[in-house]
Amino acid sequence: MINGCKSLHAAAWPAILLAICIGATAAVAQECEVKIGAVGPMTGGGASWGLSAKAGAEFNAALANEADGLQMGDRRCKVKVLSFDDLYTASGGAAASNYFASQNVHATVGPTSSPDTTGFRTVAKRNGQVFFNATYMNSAISPEFPMGFHALQTPEAWGRKLIKEAKDKFKFKSVMIIAPNDQGGSDSGKVLNMMYGEVGVKPSLEYYQRGTTNFAPLAMRVMNSNPDTIETSAVPPGDSAILIKQLLEAGYAGAIGNLGGAGSAPILLGAGGAAKLKAFYWLETSPVDDPGVIRMKVDYERLMKSPAPENPLFPVMSVAAEQLLHGISIAGTDQDAEKIADALRKMTPESRYLGKGGWRGKAHYGINQELAFPIGFGMVVDGKKIPVKRIDIPAE
Structure with a gap:
């Protein structure tokens, strides 16, 4: 029994078998x-x-x-x-x-x-x-x-532009920014709070405990505050669907924004489809x-x-x-x-x-x-989803 090519002298093999050994060694070297x-x-x-x-x-x-x-x-x-x-x-x-x-x-x-x-x-x-x-x-x-x-891209690159476009379309004057009460939520919430304010929308922040599965109490706080729009971009996708469902069940009829990375799917899932929404705007982190x-x-x-x-x-x-x-x-x-x-x-x-x-x-x-x-910007207007707009982001 022969244990590999190295154990045999080349002269002991016909030329064709020697070529096979050399080829196998070269293949191993290339792996x-x-x-x-x-x-x-x-x-x-x-x-x-x-x-x-x-x-x-x-x-x-x-x-x-x-x-x-x-x-x-x-x-x-x-x-x-x-x-x-x-x-x-x-x-x-x-x-x-x-x-x-x-x-x-x-x-x-x-x-x-x-x-x-x-x-x-x-x-x-x-x-x-x-x-x-x-x-x-x-x-x-x-x-x-x-x-x-x-x-x-940081919201600094696109935030004010998208907020202004949504504000011009849906005519909102106040926003409640909803976020989990940890670093991820507070960092995003503070930036959004600043940008909405700079575009002329009165902002407020509402935090919730990460891991929450029942958003009914939060939905009631939103209803009591009666904001023109709510911003959900800091809310994880799985939470967003539950939050929106319970907000709509509580009677919320204002606009909804999602200028984060989750896109439209969680909001549409929670609402039961675009037809259930009067005004919805969102960032697409890519032009889908x-x-x-x-x-x-x-x-x-x-x-x-x-x-x-x-x-x-x-x-x-x-x-x-x-x-x-x-x-x-x-x-x-x-x-x-x-x-x-x-x-x-x-x-x-x-x-x-x-x-x-x-x-x-x-x-x-x-x-x-x-x-x-590039990023994208999407809207639902009176229950109809319109094509996502491509927005190019400049390099520095």
Whole structure:
């Protein structure tokens, strides 16, 4: 019994068998693997955010592998995705970073919210990990965490424009901003409070305990305050549907805004369809009716054998994964976070689906590591949903 090619002298083999041995050795030498992580809440109220990060990472890995792997110098390497459910908590974010470190993963798509990003980034700095987060917290990226990149744009980039457009359409003069009573809710709530006020809408803030499943008491407080519109963008998608259902059951007839990352689906679910809503306006973190996003979803279904996630954060995290893999390819390594981060900073972001983008963030965060790709703005007017408007975001 012969144990492998190395155990035999070449002269003992016919030429054709020698060629097979040499070819097998060369094939082994060419084998390589690139690993990236996907992190966010994948269960609970924020699950659609984390699952969007996972889907975006896995889709781009599949695209790379379909093309015989990611170009790494003179080799093409298979891309593998490892995922972690951080449970929407700071401790979960820290645990995610340590898990990825144990698996030699130094680049991730996600975290996707403020609590998990807060826990993740400090540990990721120690573990040497590049990451694209998708939170609206005030310090989503900063010079203190140079390996952190932002997958979507701060409300400072689009907030006043969208609020003004909604105000002009629906004629509201007061807004109640609803948010959970933790860092994620308070950071978003304060920014929205400021922006609505600057556009001439009188704001108020109403906080609730994260984990609430019965919003009837909150609905009564909203009814007693009688705001012209309510802003729900800081409310996780799973909570939004329950909140809206109970608000409408309590008799709320004002406008509803959702200038966060959840899109229209949770509100429409809670309302029982667009026909039940008089006035609804929302941010789409990607231009969901754009031909490029539609083509992305078609490609996803072809490769992944299932429909693409409907959450509008999916295209955002897919584009972030695309940039991350491009940075890894330029750096020629998936193990050196500093090289990957440097490659990302020097390249011009570009998506096969949305075209050329850019970097921004210096004015707001002090660091130019926020992707600038188009967003969308949607409205329901008198029970009719109109097409989502594409809004381009300038680079800095």
